[in-house]
Every structure is written in C-alpha cells, then in structure tokens.
Amino acid sequence: MIRCPNCKNEEFEGAMFCSQCGATLLGVEQAEPKESYQSYLIQVTFTDTDKVVTLQGKEKYVLGRIVPTADEVLVDLDMEDHQGYEKGVSRQHAMIKFTEEGFKVVDLNSSNRTFLDEEELYPGNEYVLAENCMLRLGKLRMNIRIQKV
Numbered sequence: 001m002i003r004c005p006n007c008k009n010e011e012f013e014g015a016m017f018c019s020q021c022g023a024t025l026l027g028v029e030q031a032e033p034k035e036s037y038q039s040y041l042i043q044v045t046f047t048d049t050d051k052v053v054t055l056q057g058k059e060k061y062v063l064g065r066i067v068p069t070a071d072e073v074l075v076d077l078d079m080e081d082h083q084g085y086e087k088g089v090s091r092q093h094a095m096i097k098f099t100e101e102g103f104k105v106v107d108l109n110s111s112n113r114t115f116l117d118e119e120e121l122y123p124g125n126e127y128v129l130a131e132n133c134m135l136r137l138g139k140l141r142m143n144i145r146i147q148k149v
C-alpha cells in the first residue's frame with residue numbers, strides 16, 4: 001500500500017492519484033508495514049533456576065499451569081515444571097498479548113496476583129511490558145526480555 005501524503009488515504013501500489021483528494025502519488029514511498037507480533041520473541045528466564053523458555057509466533061500467550069484433568073485449559077507457558085504449584089501460580093494466571101503499543105500483560109484474576117517490576121497488577125487491566133522487565137506470578141519470578149527477530 002502507499003499512503004497519500006495529503007490526506008493519508010491508502011491506495012494500492014501503482015496508483016497515480018489519490019482517490020480521496022486527487023493528490024499525485026508519483027514518487028510516494030510504500031507505507032511501512034505495521035509492527036507485528038511475528039517480529040518479536042519473548043525470552044522468559046525463571047530467575048530461581050535460570051531455566052529459559054522462548055515464546056514466539058503467537059499474538060497472545062496464556063501463562064499458567066497445565067493440570068492433567070478432564071477440563072481443557074489453554075496455556076502457552078506451563079509453569080508446572082517450574083514449581084508453579086508450590087509458588088502459587090493459577091491455572092490461567094496471566095496473559096501476554098501484542099497490541100499497537102507493544103506487548104502488554106494482564107492478570108487473569110489469579111489467586112496470588114501478578115506483579116510487574118514488583119508493582120501489583122489490577123486484575124483485567126493491561127500493563128505495557130518494557131523490553132527488559134521482571135514478572136512475578138504469585139511467588140514465581142521471571143525475567144522477561146522482548147527481542148526483535
């Protein structure tokens with residue numbers, strides 16, 4: 001797509017005039033592609049054990065615990081192997097999601113709460129993740145690093 005420099009209307013590549021305002025589009029550069037979750041990976045380091053898990057390729061990640069029971073629970077980062085139960089991680093504890101403002105974290109009404117750089121999150125509210133920050137789910141601490149791929 002190319003964007004009209006006059007009215008910001010988007011036109012297909014090869015258009016010579018803006019269909020909205022009639023401005024000439026000759027020589028206008030193609031619009032920058034929108035930032036996408038596919039451009040990033042999230043490296044999660046469990047600080048107690050130095051175990052590293054990489055999240056990549058999804059727009060949303062649910063952080064929690066997969067418990068072998070009948071009910072299907074959607075979890076992208078399973079804390080069962082990281083002392084999740086002992087440290088008070090809920091089955092669906094928090095979610096990381098990509099937005100136009102970058103990655104954000106949301107507490108999913110967990111029992112033992114989520115903390116971002118030791119600030120307690122209000123359940124259901126979205127908080128922007130810095131490129132390098134600390135998350136705590138209950139008592140389970142992890143370092144979050146967001147990297148371009």
Ligand SMILES: [Zn+2]
Binds near residue numbers: 018021
């Ligand atoms: Zn225009």
